[in-house]
Amino acid sequence: xxxxxxxxxxxxxxxxxxxxxxxxxxxxxxxxxxxxxxxxxxxxxxxxxxxxxxxxxxxxxxxxxxxxxxxxxxxxxxxxxxxxxxxxxxxxxxxxxxxxxxxxxxxxxxxxxxxxxxxxxxxxxxxxxxxxxxxxxxxxxxxxxxxxxxxxxxxxxxxxxxxxxxxxxxxxxxxxxxxxxxxxxxxxxxxxxxxxxxxxxxxxxxxxxxxxxxxxxxxxxxxxxxxxxxxxxxxxxxxxxxxxxxxxxxxxxxxxxxxxxxxxxxxxxxxxxxxxxxxxxxxxxxxxxxxxxxxxxxxxxxxxxxxxxxxxxxxxxxxxxxxxxxxxxxxxxxxxxxxxxxxxxxxxxxxxxxxxxxxxxxx
Amino acid sequence: xxxxxxxxxxxxxxxxxxxxxxxxxxxxxxxxxxxxxxxxxxxxxxxxxxxxxxxxxxxxxxxxxxxxxxxxxxxxxxxxxxxxxxxxxxxxxxxxxxxxxxxxxxxxxxxxxxxxxxxxxxxxxxxxxxxxxxxxxxxxxxxxxxxxxxxxxxxxxxxxxxxxxxxxxxxxxxxxxxxxxxxxxxxxxxxxxxxxxxxxxxxxxxxxxxxxxxxxxxxxxxxxxxxxxxxxxxxxxxxxxxxxxxxxxxxxxxxxxxxxxxxxxxxxxxxxxxxxxxxxxxxxxxxxxxxxxxxxxxxxxxxxxxxxxxxxxxxxxxxxxxxxxxxxxxxxxxxxxxxxxxxxxxxxxxxxxxxxxxxxxxx
Numbered sequence: 001x002x003x004x005x006x007x008x009x010x011x012x013x014x015x016x017x018x019x020x021x022x023x024x025x026x027x028x029x030x031x032x033x034x035x036x037x038x039x040x041x042x043x044x045x046x047x048x049x050x051x052x053x054x055x056x057x058x059x060x061x062x063x064x065x066x067x068x069x070x071x072x073x074x075x076x077x078x079x080x081x082x083x084x085x086x087x088x089x090x091x092x093x094x095x096x097x098x099x100x101x102x103x104x105x106x107x108x109x110x111x112x113x114x115x116x117x118x119x120x121x122x123x124x125x126x127x128x129x130x131x132x133x134x135x136x137x138x139x140x141x142x143x144x145x146x147x148x149x150x151x152x153x154x155x156x157x158x159x160x161x162x163x164x165x166x167x168x169x170x171x172x173x174x175x176x177x178x179x180x181x182x183x184x185x186x187x188x189x190x191x192x193x194x195x196x197x198x199x200x201x202x203x204x205x206x207x208x209x210x211x212x213x214x215x216x217x218x219x220x221x222x223x224x225x226x227x228x229x230x231x232x233x234x235x236x237x238x239x240x241x242x243x244x245x246x247x248x249x250x251x252x253x254x255x256x257x258x259x260x261x262x263x264x265x266x267x268x269x270x271x272x273x274x275x276x277x278x279x280x281x282x283x284x285x286x287x288x289x290x291x292x293x294x295x296x297x298x299x300x301x302x303x304x305x306x307x308x309x310x311x312x313x314x315x316x317x318x319x320x321x322x323x324x325x326x327x328x329x330x331x332x333x334x335x336x337x338x339x340x341x342x343x344x345x346x347x348x349x350x351x352x353x354x355x356x357x358x359x360x361x362x363x
Numbered sequence: 364x365x366x367x368x369x370x371x372x373x374x375x376x377x378x379x380x381x382x383x384x385x386x387x388x389x390x391x392x393x394x395x396x397x398x399x400x401x402x403x404x405x406x407x408x409x410x411x412x413x414x415x416x417x418x419x420x421x422x423x424x425x426x427x428x429x430x431x432x433x434x435x436x437x438x439x440x441x442x443x444x445x446x447x448x449x450x451x452x453x454x455x456x457x458x459x460x461x462x463x464x465x466x467x468x469x470x471x472x473x474x475x476x477x478x479x480x481x482x483x484x485x486x487x488x489x490x491x492x493x494x495x496x497x498x499x500x501x502x503x504x505x506x507x508x509x510x511x512x513x514x515x516x517x518x519x520x521x522x523x524x525x526x527x528x529x530x531x532x533x534x535x536x537x538x539x540x541x542x543x544x545x546x547x548x549x550x551x552x553x554x555x556x557x558x559x560x561x562x563x564x565x566x567x568x569x570x571x572x573x574x575x576x577x578x579x580x581x582x583x584x585x586x587x588x589x590x591x592x593x594x595x596x597x598x599x600x601x602x603x604x605x606x607x608x609x610x611x612x613x614x615x616x617x618x619x620x621x622x623x624x625x626x627x628x629x630x631x632x633x634x635x636x637x638x639x640x641x642x643x644x645x646x647x648x649x650x651x652x653x654x655x656x657x658x659x660x661x662x663x664x665x666x667x668x669x670x671x672x673x674x675x676x677x678x679x680x681x682x683x684x685x686x687x688x689x690x691x692x693x694x695x696x697x698x699x700x701x702x703x704x705x706x707x708x709x710x711x712x713x714x715x716x717x718x719x720x721x722x723x724x725x726x
Contacts, residue, residue: 005718005719005720160630161628161629161630162628162629162630163628163630180563180565181544181563182562182563182565182566192630194630194633196633196634196656196657197630197631197632197633197647198630199545199584199629199630199691200543200544200545200563200564200565200583200584200691201563201564201565202543202545202563202564202565202583202584202585202590202593202692203545203583203584203629203690203691203692203695204629204691206587206589206590206692206695207629207692207694207695208629210695220563220565220566221562221563221565221566222565224569226569226596226597226598227565227569227597229593229596229597229719230565230592230593230594230596230597231593232596232719233589233592233593233595233596233715233716233719234589234590234592234593235589265524265525265526266524266525266562266566266567266570266571267523267524267525267526267555267557267560267561267562268560269560270557270559270560271559284560293559294559327566328562328563328566328567329565329566329569329570331570332566332569332570332573352596353596353719353720354720355368356368356592356595356596356716356719356720357368357716357717357719357720
């Protein structure tokens, strides 16, 4: 029987397979998390766009249907107040699109939309006791983190550099996600905003493994069994997979997003701050091509998002103004049921690992 | 006995180990190539900065000392003529540095320095008959390429995207280098100049393997046995290693460059066009931090280079104006003799591969 060469993460989280579903706020919900759990991986519920009572309801649904542990995911950015000057600059930048669609920029909405982890969310964690709590953009304040850890939850977060991984280990994480440049969605960066220096996973992962004495979860560009095997070769104890699950029927992506993923190429994405104010990887669309992908005119996270809503609603091609989150390996993933995909990833990963041993290979 | 799980590249090139030394113009010469060959890898002589008769002399030295095959490397960019307006713009951009060092910008030199593959170089190839000829920035014109192939040389080149890999396969390459974003020095890009969309190796490599029915050589961020094993897991038949060899005593880097490599971090490099006009990855230094890393003011390749010479000569800290080429995994490499490093990489790679087989792993 084949087995994983590193069992630390399996034991830490109580998993059958060392596969974490990436929590993807807005693109994944209970159905995807349950399917991944049924496949033996770690299902995750992204909470950044949910109110605390919605979180509680989704957890109840998950617990009814999922056989395995649960990862509740929160953003923990410092919420910046709305900045009128920045908003005005942003609306000036977007005004050609408002005019094109016959909209009035002065009526553009504001608002944050994405809430950071706070006492209300923490009370839900204490009530529902997820096995794993993951954070994005660092970790919350020590008082909140202590309350989370007191529930017995394992705490993880994403590092985009070695320095961030060391910081997370020093601040109490039980495992660290090494997030390569390839990954889709928001960068987890919290100690750097220099996107031109972000390392690819091939370089980042072994350097994080050397620097941090914790199980490391590899993320970014992993969408088939070869990626799983490579991650273990580089020293990871498990992987986090996002984009491949977006192609499953259980994801919540729009038809346009699903179609863009089906046609994705290796060099069709870029990091952009246009959709929220923070850099995130998505398929290059009209807005990114015309005023981005990274623009100093986008206001601070998450205040860029609200003004795009009217463009999305009014446009005959809303995908021009919608983030089409994707990593760089969308083309590797087969569109299939998320439970079956989880089993396939695990089986293929083990098969690649077995074949790599020279003693087993054909001469 | 352990063995490599894929022997295609070993057989194609007649190698003991599936390790190619990256040809690094200006930073490597005969000594490094010979040492790599003695270690069982493929030694390479970069020719872009050499006159044809210098190439011939270096090949003779290599043949006397190296036990294995030889890779002769050439640039094959379209040589653009000097552009006075672009040069004037560039000197305006550099003028604060000229003034700071008491230099006269109007006396700045011009000149190309890096010559593309042409009939004279081709005559040398026909005379010295290297086993492998590698190109950077695509492939030369068909007439020249046909002459190279008629010598019996295996032809390879670098792809930074799947589209480039397919193009190289369609145009007669015998193997293709998949060059991840992590790699140091000049990007091999020739069908794209969109640096914000370049894929990391974890995503690029398996997509190239799927698209091209040739042995694929993985490059970028590979500096120890884990990287070798990961490359084979992703489907590569061999690896190309550059930065790790820069740390060997056989490289030609300056003391300042060597010191920068010794202190390198995972997130201390960026792609810059300031030093030659084409994007290349180097350790972030003063010039990159202040006017780059990518600037529209740098003239077309290779015309950016000449004007930096006087700054380098006059500055008490010439590394401020010198490219410190490096990939993102410099910190993984031990500074050691290049022959020993080649043997170590191979042995460590095989050891990682053997350990990855679940049937051999401790429970």
